[in-house]
Amino acid sequence: MIKFINASKEYKNGVKALSNINLEIYKGEFVFIVGLSGAGKSTLVKLLLKEENVTEGNILLDGLDITKISNRKVPYLRRQVGVVFQDFRLLTNKTVYENVAFAMEIVGAHPKEIRRRVPMILSLVDLSRKANSFPDQLSGGEQQRVSIARSIVNNPPVLIADEPTGNLDPETAMEIMKVLSDINGRGTTVLMATHAREIVNTMKKRVITLEDGKVIRDEEKGGYELEVSNI
Known part of the structure; x- marks a missing residue:
């Protein structure tokens, strides 16, 4: 590998x-x-x-x-290669859902696939209930889980x-x-x-x-x- x-x-x-x-x-x-x-x-x-x-x-x-x-x-x-950093590096003007979806948007994923996959990944990291929250409304651990979700949403x-x-x-x-x-x-x-x-x-x-x-x-x-x- x-x-x-x-x-x-x-x-x-x-x-x-x-x-x-x-x-x-x-x-x-x-x-x-x-x-x-x-x-x-x-x-x-x-x-x-x-x-x-x-x-x-x-x-x-x-x-x-x-x-x-x-x-x-x-x-x-x-x-x-998905990457998770110490300082999260989230987009502060986007919600949890939008941060994760953005990773798919930049690689040209179809909107239908984005709507299917993002909720699935948020569920995997136990953040479904925070989908509409912004980064400054989250704890440090929650922000890092958003970062992880973003890093794996394209299935690297x-x-x-x-x-x-x-x-x-x-x-x-x-x-x-x-x-x-x-x-x-x-x-x-x-x-x-x-x-x-x-x-x-x-x-x-x-x-x-x-x-x-x-x-x-x-x-x-x-x-x-x-x-x-x-x-």
Whole structure:
């Protein structure tokens, strides 16, 4: 599903954010990317979204080498990847329904399909009753669930969550993790960058640890408490 092959990223200021990354993330996996600030987590996400380009190496998404696609094709690539951010990034002048529908509108979905799918997705994230509310009328957890709904409404095979619980209290954060886990259970590959040690230890999924732009650990299920205790 996702494959990094000898991928490196050096910025113009000389900072080497990632160095010779070799990773394979399989279809349907739930994977945590962890590490201290500056370890390379955000750069890894930006490379997958084609917001940055590799300096060396290749990245494959579902068999497509995204390091070789033209800028013209980047919008099509991003339709294959849903993204959830720490700061929600909702459109404040649109309702919950309109925020989610907008994600379908920009890819040219038929109005009938939008009317069918948006309520279904809002139900999945338990926001049906908030469909006509605006973002400033929602709690932080509800706003993040809108963000998740928007990210999955076009049914992308991959969901990237970049510190999705960073602005939430522990109880709400675990509610968000349940939503992400349910989405993963439906077959979506989930890649989550986080500092949240307790969440990582509770979820017991695959954990990839970055340090100074390198993969220093890649652990399967179980036994992560000691491995991530320095995050």
